[in-house]
Amino acid sequence: MLECKNISKAYKSGNLETRVLKNASFKINDGEFVAIMGPSGSGKSTLMHILGALDTPTEGQYWIDGQDVSRLTDDELAVIRTKKIGFVFQSFNLLPRTSVLRNVMLPLAYAGVPTEKREEMAKSALRGAAFPEGFWNHYSNQLSGGMMQRVAIARALVNNPALILADEPTGNLDSKTGEAVLQTFQELNEKHGRTIVLITHEREVAEHARRIIQIRDGQIISDEIKK
Numbered sequence: 001m002l003e004c005k006n007i008s009k010a011y012k013s014g015n016l017e018t019r020v021l022k023n024a025s026f027k028i029n030d031g032e033f034v035a036i037m038g039p040s041g042s043g044k045s046t047l048m049h050i051l052g053a054l055d056t057p058t059e060g061q062y063w064i065d066g067q068d069v070s071r072l073t074d075d076e077l078a079v080i081r082t083k084k085i086g087f088v089f090q091s092f093n094l095l096p097r098t099s100v101l102r103n104v105m106l107p108l109a110y111a112g113v114p115t116e117k118r119e120e121m122a123k124s125a126l127r128g129a130a131f132p133e134g135f136w137n138h139y140s141n142q143l144s145g146g147m148m149q150r151v152a153i154a155r156a157l158v159n160n161p162a163l164i165l166a167d168e169p170t171g172n173l174d175s176k177t178g179e180a181v182l183q184t185f186q187e188l189n190e191k192h193g194r195t196i197v198l199i200t201h202e203r204e205v206a207e208h209a210r211r212i213i214q215i216r217d218g219q220i221i222s223d224e225i226k227k
């Protein structure tokens with residue numbers, strides 16, 4: 001599903017060039033649950049932005065479902081992001097003073113889904129994210145952090161993407177709430193076959209995945225599949 005070959009990313013400021021990703025190569029197959037783990041500043045988010053076609057590498061190649069991402073136009077990239085990838089971030093990025101249901105329905109409007117289908121799809125995504133039905137009409141800013149993250153997960157699921165990219169999704173949650181959210185990711189992987197890439201700096205969080213790729217100073221230093 002995803003393949004990176006020798007991808008590097010450098011940022012330039014003036015004459016100074018900093019390479020934050022160095023020759024990263026790996027494949028992620030359909031149905032895998034992979035954690036990308038590394039300390040702060042190691043290049044995890046940079047890598048996730050590339051994997052999610054939000055950014056492009058300075059060197060190397062990257063394929064999503066066999067398509068060379070560097071050859072796609074901005075419009076084609078937008079289609080891939082909308083149809084194939086659901087994003088979840090540390091800060092939930094919900095619209096405040098807007099109901100849970102409306103927050104989840106929003107990406108469907110961008111995807112051009114007919115109005116009458118949106119509500120049913122949003123409800124199904126909320127169920128998938130284990131979000132309690134009694135709160136569907138609450139404003140997103142009236143919820144606990146754990147519930148907000150479930151809304152964000154539902155929003156990521158609503159277009160039925162095969163791939164979920166989650167950048168420190170439990171970073172703003174206490175450990176018990178975080179654990180419950182991680183269990184939801186496990187279920188989405190095991191029962192619903194979603195491919196999940198989970199980014200974290202914590203070993204405990206990464207242990208929820210079946211494969212752990214470790215990154216240090218922009219380089220992949222290990223890649224292990226758990227037995």
Ligand SMILES: Nc1ncnc2c1ncn2[C@@H]1O[C@H](COP(=O)(O)OP(=O)(O)OP(=O)(O)O)[C@@H](O)[C@H]1O
Pocket residue numbers: 011020038039040041042043044045046047201
């Ligand atoms: N737009 C940018 N311009 C210049 N440098 C950047 C830019 N984005 C990231 N960096 C640098 O690249 C390095 C890697 O950043 P990145 O955000 O990928 O790390 P991270 O592993 O996600 O860290 P954290 O765990 O703190 O989120 C850092 O040194 C950062 O300062």
Ligand SMILES: [Mg+2]
Pocket residue numbers: 044045046167
């Ligand atoms: Mg980061």
